[in-house]
Amino acid sequence: MSGNVILEVRDMIVSFSARRAGRKYRVQAVDGVSLSLAEGEVLGIVGESGCGKTTLGRALVGLVQPDSGNFNLKGTEMIGARGSGLREMRLSVRMVFQDPNASLNPRRAIGDSVAEAADISGFFKNRAERSAAIAATLTAVGLNPSFAARYPYELSGGQRQRVGIARAILPTPCIIVADEPVSALDVSVQAQVLNLMMDLRDQLRLSMLFISHDLGVIGQISSRVAVMYMGRIVEQAGTRTVLDHPLHPYTRALVAAIPKPDPSKRIQGAIEMGEPPSLFTRPHGCAYAPRCPMASDRCLVDVPQLRFVGADGRTIACHNV
Ligand SMILES: Nc1ncnc2c1ncn2[C@@H]1O[C@H](COP(=O)(O)OP(=O)(O)OP(=O)(O)O)[C@@H](O)[C@H]1O
Ligand SMILES: [Mg+2]
Incomplete structure (x- = not known):
């Protein structure tokens, strides 16, 4: 990893109480995640539905309170802040x-939504400065400044997500948590919005946690990738390393599932993914063992811990790699 580390998470646990068949349970959506992010770096978080990606992201922006762990932002401890x-x-x-429709207040003019965080923090000295900042931010996300006076219902899905991005960059943030920012959009505009995020990443030197279930999308924007399975990171390495030489059997299955036009590039022996697991029936040993073609007796009883393997700072949690 290059540059200064600005975000460091250690052993973060986030749990929810849930009910099933009349019984109360506590489910761990994020189960001891550690990660770090350097200035200007994009870390992709990938994993299938329910593995805890959104919960991790929400914990990092203060929308849910973690049960335990450390969360250091630019040298300051944030948990309990x-x-x-x-x-x-x-x-x-x-x-x-993910959903720009649900995250924008329908009764609020676009300009007011874009300025919301800055307004709450008393960022602007006067109205002229505020209007100029809104206009500049709308321009930065590829929208005409006149959009400031419009309302969400007047905008297309792609335009709304551009507003969602504008909301996140005013005033200049240091870290963006992008939770599936293109998956709710029409395929035709997904690439445009992804390109916008890459431009902003470069222009503003944004650090980003880019969450997606799609390793293909993650591969375009991230320099490193963390693969999550049932609330835990099971493999983490540089994006090219993960895409070209996935080691964890779950990562191999994800990479094999990326559509590839050239049959010779497809991974042989692709693994059937089957149903995603349920947090209510977490296995005793490795959470992936019930689906894993490499699982041994040890995997059924012993939870594998992340350890460094090979070059590129790759970490992996698997007994058999
Ligand atoms: N507020 C909540 N109360 C109870 N359970 C929750 C809550 N939020 C999330 N969960 C549970 O935590 C687990 C992880 O959910 P999360 O939304 O973080 O997954 P995800 O990886 O973002 O999935 P997706 O790809 O579908 O968005 C799921 O089992 C979910 O049902
Ligand atoms: Mg999610």
């Missing part, structure tokens, strides 16, 4: 949500 510390975290780490 209140008052000015919490405000600083909310301004510094900003989320782009």
